[in-house]
Amino acid sequence: MSDSEIFARATRRRRRDRAAAAYPDFSFVRQHMLDGLVERLEGVQRDFRDVLDLGSFAGDLTLPGKRVARLDSGFGFARAAGGVQADEDRLPFADASFDLVISAGVLDQVNDVPGALVLARRVLRPDGLFLGAFLGAGTLSTLRASMFAAEADRPAARFHPQIEVRSAGDLLGRAGFTLPVADVETLNVRYGGIANLLRDLRGMAATNLLPDARPLTRETLARAAHAFAERADPDGRTAEKFEIVYLTGWAPDPSQPKPARRGSATTSLAQALKGPGAS
Incomplete structure (x- = not known):
């Protein structure tokens, strides 16, 4: 790992390997992403034959009739998916190998996002x-606020930098893509306690990958749990956002x-604003 990298690559591989065995029980966020991506794909009148699943997890992307190559940074996921182990910003494939690249749930953990694109x-x-x-800006806002309340005197770096939707669109253009589009959707999940949320984050390999992260003490966790519970609805469940x-x-x-x-326009803006039939 170089000094300029945001995330610890080795830690990321270990966390993904730890999550691989039970991942189907915690795949709901990625599955929501895949549903959205497949819905967008269905609106495209094109035949895509060779597909790269970039950040494949266990290989739960299904595209009948397509040849799908899979890549994941974790050995356990790559093996389960029958794919290649490599980082998304260090692709081992030749140029012009695929008609379609689909990536769900990993770009927010990649050191060089512009390079990966x-x-x-x-x-x-x-x-x-x-x-x-x-997962973009605004994700885990309740957990973030709870942790800040728990460590107000000495806050630690516990959350990844997050990419806003406008910046994401700019990154597509800078990477050389044409007709770039970026949009955002909010997935709200309600939890009975902070422990359930942390369990889900571990299960989906979405915990802190920042180097030299300070360990979370029992006292800090207890204060964070209290702050999280204070934000609960009347039924005792607290809403968390995944943007x-x-x-x-x-x-x-x-x-x-x-x-x-x-x-090259043949009609002036002033004329257009007058509307039809105006003079």
């Missing part, structure tokens, strides 16, 4: 499609529509 674009054939989803950012981008191809040339 560039590589995803490079392994796509011209006019190939990239569909991605990851899912969806990305869509195309590998460049001459056949794609181009933005109009500046100055």
